[in-house]
Amino acid sequence: VIQLDNITKVYKVGDETIRALDGVNLEVGPNEYVAVMGTSGSGKSTLMTILGCLDRPTAGTYLLDGKLTTRMGSAALARVRNERIGFVFQSFELLPRFTALKNVELPLIYSRSGWWNRRKRAKAALETVGLGPRMRHRPNQLSGGQRQRVAIARALVARPAILLADEPTGNLDSATSDEILGLFDQLHTSGQTIILVTHEADVARHARRVIRMKDGKIRSDLGSQED
Amino acid sequence: VIQLDNITKVYKVGDETIRALDGVNLEVGPNEYVAVMGTSGSGKSTLMTILGCLDRPTAGTYLLDGKLTTRMGSAALARVRNERIGFVFQSFELLPRFTALKNVELPLIYSRSGWWNRRKRAKAALETVGLGPRMRHRPNQLSGGQRQRVAIARALVARPAILLADEPTGNLDSATSDEILGLFDQLHTSGQTIILVTHEADVARHARRVIRMKDGKIRSDLGSQED
Ligand SMILES: Nc1ncnc2c1ncn2[C@@H]1O[C@H](COP(=O)(O)OP(=O)(O)OP(=O)(O)O)[C@@H](O)[C@H]1O
Numbered sequence: 045v046i047q048l049d050n051i052t053k054v055y056k057v058g059d060e061t062i063r064a065l066d067g068v069n070l071e072v073g074p075n076e077y078v079a080v081m082g083t084s085g086s087g088k089s090t091l092m093t094i095l096g097c098l099d100r101p102t103a104g105t106y107l108l109d110g111k112l113t114t115r116m117g118s119a120a121l122a123r124v125r126n127e128r129i130g131f132v133f134q135s136f137e138l139l140p141r142f143t144a145l146k147n148v149e150l151p152l153i154y155s156r157s158g159w160w161n162r163r164k165r166a167k168a169a170l171e172t173v174g175l176g177p178r179m180r181h182r183p184n185q186l187s188g189g190q191r192q193r194v195a196i197a198r199a200l201v202a203r204p205a206i207l208l209a210d211e212p213t214g215n216l217d218s219a220t221s222d223e224i225l226g227l228f229d230q231l232h233t234s235g236q237t238i239i240l241v242t243h244e245a246d247v248a249r250h251a252r253r254v255i256r257m258k259d260g261k262i263r264s265d266l267g268s269q270e271d
Numbered sequence: 272v273i274q275l276d277n278i279t280k281v282y283k284v285g286d287e288t289i290r291a292l293d294g295v296n297l298e299v300g301p302n303e304y305v306a307v308m309g310t311s312g313s314g315k316s317t318l319m320t321i322l323g324c325l326d327r328p329t330a331g332t333y334l335l336d337g338k339l340t341t342r343m344g345s346a347a348l349a350r351v352r353n354e355r356i357g358f359v360f361q362s363f364e365l366l367p368r369f370t371a372l373k374n375v376e377l378p379l380i381y382s383r384s385g386w387w388n389r390r391k392r393a394k395a396a397l398e399t400v401g402l403g404p405r406m407r408h409r410p411n412q413l414s415g416g417q418r419q420r421v422a423i424a425r426a427l428v429a430r431p432a433i434l435l436a437d438e439p440t441g442n443l444d445s446a447t448s449d450e451i452l453g454l455f456d457q458l459h460t461s462g463q464t465i466i467l468v469t470h471e472a473d474v475a476r477h478a479r480r481v482i483r484m485k486d487g488k489i490r491s492d493l494g495s496q497e498d
């Protein structure tokens with residue numbers, strides 16, 4: 045369902061060139077559960093941004109469900125993104141002037157649900173991550189781990205085929221983290237494809253496959269038992 | 272050096288009242304190394320904000336180095352903060368339009384160093400956290416863990432007597448995290464008082480004392496061996 049071919053992403057800062065991704069080849073099949081690990085700055089978030097169609101590679105091709113994303117215009121890319129992908133950002137990216145509820149309703153604007161149905165589904169998603177009592181709070185009225193969970197609820201509300209989560213438990217205590225990982229396990233069992241970035245071995249253990257990155261390259265790609 | 276007496280912090284959202292801190296008593300002596308743990312939303316960041324003189328409690332008193340902070344005006348509070356405290360925020364709070372270097376130089380504006388000395392010290396702080404090659408990058412040109420390390424360097428550059436760090440390794444892989452914790456160990460050995468919030472037991476292990484919070488209260492306060 046995902047096929048990256050010799051993907052490169054280069055940034056320029058002043059007269060410096062940074063190869064954030066440097067020839068990445070990756071295939072992920074439907075209903076896989078993959079963990080991405082690696083040192084700070086090794087290219088994990090950049091990889092996720094490209095997988096999520098939020099940014100284009102400098103070189104290489106990305107086939108998503110057989111379609112060549114690298115040839116699509118930005119309107120087509122946005123449509124694919126909204127229909128197929130749920131994304132949890134490393135820094136959450138919530139809209140500061142809206143409540144948790146409004147933030148979670150947002151992805152459903154593109155679906156064919158009426159406003160009452162959107163509200164109902166957004167409430168259910170927030171309750172699933174334990175934020176029932178905090179729906180009317182805005183992001184600056186929430187704790188770090190609560191904002192993280194709003195970001196997770198928002199990524200899941202439209203029931204996307206592919207969930208991309210960048211450090212989804214980085215701000216969560218172990219009990220809350222276990223609840224979220226239990227939720228991801230259920231989603232995986234019901235057919236979802238999950239790719240998550242984590243720096244914690246306990247979290248990676250929930251995945252079936254572990255990819256390790258270093259300096260913009262994939263260094264190892266093993267079953268989670270062998271990793 | 273730190274004495275909290277029956278500290279309460281209440282927020283109002285609509286007609287709802289949230290007791291983020293609910294009668295907290297805490298004493299921390301000079302050169303202690305304390306870890307604060309607890310579930311998401313239990314009041315850890317609110318506690319840190321009050322300790323860091325970044326916010327005032329709703330009730331209760333806070334004696335810092337024998338001075339009653341709760342009676343100080345905001346100018347006096349700001350001075351105490353700049354002279355005594357280094358703060359690492361859970362969401363980093365870097366200035367987006369400035370480079371990593373400028374961000375780290377900022378706390379030294381209050382000190383009596385000339386600009387050349389400030390630049391030299393900021394560079395040294397960034398090199399200590401492994402960001403020598405990234406000094407001229409702005410926050411949106413950095414990875415999550417790199418931003419976290421800029422926030423750490425900024426908190427340390429003025430060599431504050433008290434370091435308050437809210438989840439300082441939340442976005443760091445284990446190797447980079449060990450480097451940062453090694454740095455904190457050195458600072459502790461050289462006399463600094465350190466209070467850090469963490470949700471990871473491996474990180475809390477570096478501290479000498481572990482405080483656990485729940486629902487705005489301190490539930491346990493033990494030596495890190497007994498915790
Ligand atoms: N400005 C605010 N207005 C209303 N409620 C708030 C505000 N800031 C925090 N809260 C609430 O106060 C409680 C404590 O928040 P705090 O940020 O201290 O939690 P925390 O222990 O740091 O959590 P986490 O581990 O998720 O970072 C939370 O339930 C939160 O929703």
Ligand SMILES: Nc1ncnc2c1ncn2[C@@H]1O[C@H](COP(=O)(O)OP(=O)(O)OP(=O)(O)O)[C@@H](O)[C@H]1O
Nearest residue numbers: 055064084085086087088089090412414415416417
């Ligand atoms: N917009 C940008 N401009 C310049 N360099 C960038 C930009 N975004 C990222 N980088 C650089 O690209 C490299 C990879 O960044 P990326 O965010 O993918 O790392 P990461 O593996 O997610 O790290 P972390 O674990 O710290 O989150 C880093 O060295 C970073 O400094």
Ligand SMILES: [Mg+2]
Nearest residue numbers: 089134414415
């Ligand atoms: Mg990242």
Ligand SMILES: [Mg+2]
Nearest residue numbers: 187188316361
């Ligand atoms: Mg917090």
